[in-house]
Amino acid sequence: MFSIKILHSVSKILLSFTLLCTCIAIADDAAFMSKLAKALSPTPSGWSGTSFCEWKGVRCTTNGVSSINIASQSLTGTLPPDLNSLSQLTSLSLQGNALSGALPSLANLSMLETVFLEGNIFSSIPDGCFQGLLSLQSLSMADNFNLAPWRIPAELTQSTNLVILDLGNTNLIGTLPDVFDSLVSLRELRLSYNNLTGGLPKTFAVSGIQNLWLNNQKDGFGFSGTIEVLASMTRLSRVWLFKNLFTGPIPDLSNCTALFDLQLSDNQLTGVVPPSLMSLSSLLKVSLDNNVLQGPVPSFGKGVKVTLDGVNSFCRKDSGPCDSRVTTLLDIAKDFGYPLQLARSWSGNDPCGDWSFVVCATGKIVTMNLAKQNLTGTISPAFANLTDLKNLYLNDNHLGGSIPGDLVNLAQLRILDVSNNNLSGDVPKFPTKVKFNNAGNLLLGHSRGGGGSDTTPSSGSSDAPTESPNTASGGFSLSSAWIAGIVVIGVFFVSMVVVVFCTCHTINWHWTLEKVKNLENEKKVVLIEGQSVIMSIQFLCQVTNNFSEKNILGRGGFGQRGFG
Template identity: 55%
Template structure:
């Protein structure tokens, strides 16, 4: 009888099975030597598939390692990648130490539980290629070196639970977690996570969100919770979240929400305590305002005594208090107002409010770093005589309802970012609007002023920045940029992981002291020339970072570091990184906020370039040649349609670059900065 034609295939398959089974045995033999003491029944004289806690398939491949609560110490083999059939790894509640072993490319692995051990590090790429991973739990490993949620987990689409409480996780929560199709559980309590709740959580299916008790504290607003309709339990206490509590009326399954010990302000939504599944709410130690929430279902409601409710019992606030809170709402419920506007009588010592008898007649909110808009609710305070809103960062227009205030004498809105038409006030009103470059202009009108495109002066500034780049003097320009802000410089210090102290003297570089509370290593000056603007020693990568900050400033019209803004917006780089592409139009300087689709594509390219230039680590940052390739084509595309002699910023666009720089020097009273710099002709530089 002739041999079967399938015999070679069967022989190869059998040989392969024997080899991989032998690899499994070798790995398990190493396992035996690293554990102290070895688990009961483990012996080198018996097959590993017979050991306690080990399950194998019919091919003698290890599929399960289950050694929970076995009083094990020692370490694990550094690499478990040969166990390609492994599905379940349970090692929780032991005393294992050393690095977490490499699990990469174990496509069959579904569950990993390493809770309650003494592991010391999470090496790079240990979770790479785990396509079948569903549950990863590494909580209560306090000896781990600081580590971040690895981006490799983005390639684990089946992930439904990530538990890493009390395990020294730091930095921001990555955006990709909110993009996983089915991800109901995230537990990162008792770590050093910072920054906001990722915007990608908007509309996600997360059910259990535990982010409480962070060392420094997460920040930003919690508006995203309103769209997370599958939420069941939310623990955000002991952080630095700010702004109002959103309307959670769509979260029908929410039964427990803990928001104590934050900086929340604003009025508690009346729908909160009426949620059908809600059992427990803790709002203690915030600065919540308005009426004390009612409790119609008699749930466990903890309010504490540190909030700023107008009354000690549920019920409406005084009408003037209600109106002032409407005004505060348009300003984002700033913390300064929440801390000083307490009680139910606006004339009982409220800061920024002046009364005559029981009537509010003056509101003075000058120079408070306020953002937001001017509320039409001002018109409800009919006795008002003076409103001072000058020197803030207010946007939008002046409400026409303010013209109905018959007693009004002064309205000062100078030095903001207001736009739109100005209502007609009676001659008796002193209206001060200076310092609002867009006041009286309807945003999006392309026919005003110089006849140029809507890009206006800021786009001309981008063109100048490109020419500067092509002239090879971007670093010198950046030194000039900071010379205009000498009075705003600060010294930032930190102790890095090696215990060395570094100093940073520039605010744009200091903008990288972001939500992580740290400074990139290459910006620390230790006399090594790694990057110190104060001494002139700087690497190419620091120069690229600085250029990226300049681009962000040109696009947004904001400073690199602005302490007048809310915490989550103070550092321009950290804030800009969180802006998604679809939200870029909202983040632009108002001059650029109504570009056509073609122009916006160029803006998106510049925004993307700025993000690459300010990458947290130096290596991913591009070289300046890449920046030239991205921005040079925009020089012609963004050239003003009809050039006037000078744009609104006093720069003659017909000047050569050296002439423009000399003009800047003269205007600022600064000399000598560019004296030693040679320039190439702009036309030849393209």
């Protein structure tokens, strides 16, 4: 009975404490709502009386305010700074007004799920504004163009339930943080009309993003690099990347089976439009205009709305295949990653017209000089299809991989310069008539290619174009493995010499010491600590014939010197 009374008393105390906390929370909410009503002009429609939970657009629970919706009422004013005192708030809709000043902190509103602030003129966002929003599902702040420059806040990674993030036209700067593996629920990302730069984050590949708007970064800004990561974003349905600085080829998007809207215009994309894109059954809209795309004009299905207006570098103005020489050169460019400088100058269907880096004779490509073009990638086996090629300069780039063995089959080849790259693997054996220079490739095999010379001709050579490099000779170079082997052998030889010397010295010392010990046993000498030797006077008389003058070698400051 006594225990029941205690439990009953404890229950009353807890209930009283809960009611007290609720009263305090409601009182705090009442204080904030009163300040909010006074801060807004005009006062929102239906906001009169003291019972704020009955105001139009305001909802409450037993613990306090849970929702505020005063959207599109042409309100002005500055929000009170203690907005995050509404601890029970789950929804905040203030969009479509002219609210100004600093946005109040939303930190630690752990129940907040939706925030709509777009279409206002807020001036700044405090540090840590989005800290601890553990329930946040939608954040929309678009068209707050008056904001001071700010960056995407790192604390948003705590909002693992975030589905929609719209920060378009909010004066964002910097690069995208590589944190999208943390935003596991994100489906829509809109960052259009900002000042963003840099490449697409690698963690896009493991995100669940379906709609991606990164278009229209402002003049002087824009995303750059390749769009290869899109190939791994298999849930994509809409992608707007137009008006940026993207380069490189369009990736294989065949795994993006839900993609229906792809806007890539006004970038610097290069290469051939992949057949997998043209055959993507889900695709309904695609824009590719104002890039530097190459190859044949792409042909999409009848139901696809395509825009190809503006600048591109297609080989023809109408549909149809490219000249075989153009096809070969584009295969070569593919292994370089379709570099922009080639795409800009390789336009049209006649490479012997005014294509840079290409020299022709009677319609046949005889020289390609791609030296010092900052090329990356690998040397394409397609060079072997240029059967009339005499001179090939690829020196002073950043090419990796091996030298294609098919190049030895170029019957007309006279000069091949691949020096100063990052090539590796075996060196093909070229005929002796080929002047071959492979210097400056530390990982390349050490043997010479064929018996040809290792030097390129001077710029005045009849076979070389006037811009060809005049590279110093030195095609033969030891690989790092050979150098390491020589060093190891040298160290081993020196070590053996030192060991032999020390061994001989030790043996000689022990022999001498043993001889002295024998004399000691005969009581003629005494061996003391430190291996010093004391000889008896009898022994000295014996060995010097009683100190005979016949044994004197000379005299000095310490007396006579003799032998015995």
